[in-house]
Amino acid sequence: MIDIKLIRDNTDAVRHAIKVKRITCDIDRLLAVDNDRRASQQQADQLRSQLKELSSQIGHYKNPKSKWFQDQLAKGRTADDLKAEGEQIQAQTGDIKDGIKELEERERGIIEEFNALMLTVPQIPSEKTPVGASDTENVEVRRHGEPRKFDFEPKDHVELGTAHGIIDLERGVKLAGTRNYLLRGAGSMLHHAILRLAMDTIAQRGFEPVTVPVLVNDKQMYGTGYYPGGEEQAYRCERDDKSLVGTAEVSLTAMYGDELLSEAQLPIKLAAVSTCFRREAGAAGKDTHGLYRIHFFDKVEQVILCRADDSESEKFHHEIIANAEAVLQALELPYRVMQVCTGDMGQGKVEMYDIETWMPSRKSYGETHSASRFGDFQARRLNLRYKETESKKNVFCHTLNNTVIASPRILIPVIEQYQNADGSITIPQALRGYMGGVERIG
């Protein structure tokens, strides 16, 4: 959500954002409804004001103990007079009440439509963001490391994992259907070792580790911007009006929703490991091989809540990207950082970068991380504010998030890059401490 005043005053900028982000949003309708809303509020407020005035008068007439009533008696008026006069005033309230009722009914419809439309308005992308239609127009910012050149025919992670009994796709599918899997033995250990490395790294860098709910109220899904629009992607529990999160970002970002923080508390840096649930609706037939696109995975996510200052949130954006890179560098995996273009970045984001890690079997870089800054888009929806010390004003925070590591997707490059000619897999140096010193699988 963005400020309605900004929409009114900078309509062209919003229109441009709608166009380059390729979003459906009827801004003209919104502005019309906004006008209706304001007009009807003015009318209703006026009537309510009249009614209030009359009511307080009646209050005086009806309360013989009041000072006003006593004064009137002292002036020689009788209690009967006053009673009759009070009733006369009371008779006037009927029409006003009817008017208010009518206006309120109309207002209700208007506000409902207004709120629904407001949820569709996109955040305005930063000037740095390249304009483009889809991920093919994302721009490479930098590369780190070199893809390994094999002097033998490398196998893919499914072949390797199955051979070693560390990935069991067949039984995963038996248990839960397509896009499910089991990690077994050293595979499961490797998965946990990577998560632990990521968690330790991010904690060392000043982020508070948090354990969060993964089944949350719909409110939090709306608040973080996943709803409306993302309902198809989420597992929703209709009986309870709750949804399984697709990322711990939801829980971490919404954590302080409806609260008023003090400026001194900021920035708040949080990190959580959680299982992430994704229906992958609309992705039928896409990336069906192996552990790339699956219905559940574990991810360490980092979130920052900071002051409403673009240069500050921009600085933190680079910080959370650097945090993710540190983990990839520790794992010695080659990757590149992509700046995501307008058409691929999503409704709420000001700026977005993906990190793609080299995956030998795909013969390309595959997305493993996604770092977004939202400005106050999420904070407005979540009613997440802080009191500015100087101005004493309540302002919406800025929010940002990035993956630290997501596994098992990251196991694809790990297993494939670290395979040996004999089919064994070397455990990356950084993970051995988390695996009881094991140096290789197979």
Add this chain to the structure above:
RNA sequence: GGAGAGGUGGCUGAGUGGCUGAAAGCAACGGUUUGCUAAACCGUCGUACCGGGUCAAACCGGUACCGGGGGUUCGAAUCCCCCCCUCUCCGCCA
């Protein structure tokens, strides 16, 4: 799941139909004073929306808000109904 008690401003907490947007305390902010840390005293201090005002503020007016939503009433924090949440006890249980 059953029974009971509650939900009031940044926090604690009074308030059971009009004089209550809401006592008091804490915190915060401004000031005075004691040589520093700190304390004492005086003062200020809710939020959102709408309108006016301004380059922008200060500011002025209106309305709404005492967990959420309905209702009764001329008038609701206060009475009624539904829902949510917290606490205590009982039951069940990783």
